[in-house]
Amino acid sequence: MNWFLNKPWKLTMLLLSLVVVLAGCGKSGGGEIVSGKLNVVTSFYPIYEFATTIGGEDVNVINLLPAGVEPHDWTPRSKDIMNTSKAQLFLYNGAGLEGWVPNFLKGIGSDASVKAVEVSQGVELIYTDEDDGHNHGGGEESEAHEEEHDDHHIDPHTWVSPKSAKVIAENIKNSYVEADPNHGDNYEARYEELSKKLDELDNKFESELSKTQKNEIVVSHQAFGYLCRDYGLTQYAIMGLSPEAEPRAQDIVVLSKIVKEKGIKYIFFEELVSDKLAKTLAGEAGVETLVLNPVEGLTSAQEKAGDNYFTLMEKNLQNLILALQ
Template structure:
C-alpha cells in the first residue's frame, strides 16, 4: 500500500512540474513581478544569511514554517510546485535534508539552481561525529555515534555557507554583484566578531566540558576546543525514568556538572527534577534549526540567538562574567 502511495505522490509531483511553465535563464534569474530573485532555503540560518546578503533584490522563503521541527519535515506537492518556480534553493547538506535527493531528480536545473551550502566544508573537514551515551537498564552503556549536520553553529563554517549563497546570487544576478559582495562582507565581519567573542569566553573558562540533552554541538565544540557530554534520557518535556535519572546523576558527579543545556525551554516539572535530583541548573543551548513566530516578531536572528547561546554556555563552563 505504501509503495502505491509513494508512486501516486511522485506522479502528482511530476504533473505539477510539467504544469509549472517555461524555464528561465540561470545566468540572469527569472525574478518575480517585483523584480526579485525567488530564493528558498531549508533551515533558518540559511534563510537569515540569504536575506542579509540578498537585501532588497531577493525574496527569501524558508521551507520549514516557524516553530516546526525540521527533522520531521515532509516535502508536499505544493512545496514542489513553489520550488519549480524558484530561482534558487539553498540547503544545508550533511544528511540533514533527506528529501533533497528527490528534489534534485525532479527540478529543472535550467530553471532552479540548487546549492549545497556545506559541500566545500565537507570536502575540507569531513563530517564531525557526535556521540551520546545510552543505558539499557542492565548496567551496560554504549556510545551511539553519528554525524552532526549542525555546521552553522560554528561561525567560521557559517561564513563558508554564506559564501556559497553569495556566489549563487552573483551568478544569477550579476547586475547587483557589488551589492551582494558588500552585504556578504558585512555579514562575514559580524561572524568574525561572534567567533572572537566565543574564543574570548572559552579562554576564560575553567571548564572545557558542557552537558547537553542532545548531541547537536559537535562543530561548535570542535571549533573552540570543547567537549559536549550528551545525556540520554533527558527531554525538556518528559521526566526521566528512575534508571535514566540514576545514570544522569552518575554523569553529573563524574564530570562536575552544575548546568545542563537543553535545546528548548524545559517545563517547570523537568526544571525542578534537574534542580532537586541532579542539583544542576537547566538552561537553553539553541541549535538554531528554526525560530518560533514569537522570536521572529521580536526581531531575533542568528546573531542574537548565538549570543544568548554564548551566555548560557559560559555559565555551563564556569565563567563568572560572560
C-alpha cells in the first residue's frame, strides 16, 4: 500500500478502474452497439418499448434511461453520447420533454451518421400556461412552437393517450423503413400488430370511460392532458408539467375545496415520484389515494413482473373506472 501512496498517479488509476467496475454493476439503462443490425438509441421507456416491438430481431435497441428513474430531469452520460454516435437512429419524444437533447446532439459531433427523430411529430400538441419551472427546450421545432404560442408551454406527455401513442409508433416504423429498407416488410408487419393493440386499447378506454358517472380527476403531476382530452376527462394537478414543480400551500387548500365540492373520492399518484403531496391532499380532503401511471418508465419491480405499456395502461383504466363511479 505504501508503494501506491508513494506513486499518487497509480492510486488514482486504481480508484478510477474501481469506479468503472462499480458503475458497470449498477442497474441502469444502456447497452452495446451490435454490428450487422440497425442500432437504435431511445431516450426513455415508452419509445424503447415501441421501438423494440416494431424492430424485432432486425434491430438492436439501447434505452438511455435507467429503470426506476423519472425522465424529466435526467441527463445523459458520456457513454450515452458515445453509443449514440455509433447508432443509426436516435429516437426521442420531443415536445419539450428532453431538455438535454440539443446539447446531446451537439456532443455527438457532425461526423456521426446517426439520424435524430422526434417521434411526437404529428401529434396535436397541448399548450398550457402552466410553467413547470424547468427549461425543457426540445430542439428547434419545440422552440418554434413556444414562440408561436407566446408564454404557453407544451405538454410533453404525448404517449399517455393510446391515440397519440399510435402516431409515435408510426413515426418509429417510418424511421426504420427509411433507415433499413431491406427489412421494411418486417417493420410494417410488426407495426400493424402494434397498431391493432393500440386501437383495441383506445376503443376500450372510449367505451369504458363513456359509462362512468364522473369525468374529473385529481392527479399529483400534470401528465394526463392527452388522456383527458381524448377521453373527455378534466384533470386537476397538484404539481405542474414537471413532478418537481412544487405547489404552494394555497394550491393544496384550493384543490381540497374542489375535491370536496365535486365529490372526488380518490387522489391519484404515480410510482416514480414521491406520493407525499398526494397523501397530504387526500388526508386534508378525507379521501383515498390510487395509482395513475404516466408510463414514463418502469420500476424495478414492474420490470421483473414483465409489465409494459399495455399492462400499465390497463391498470390505469381500471383505476379510472373505480375513481369515476
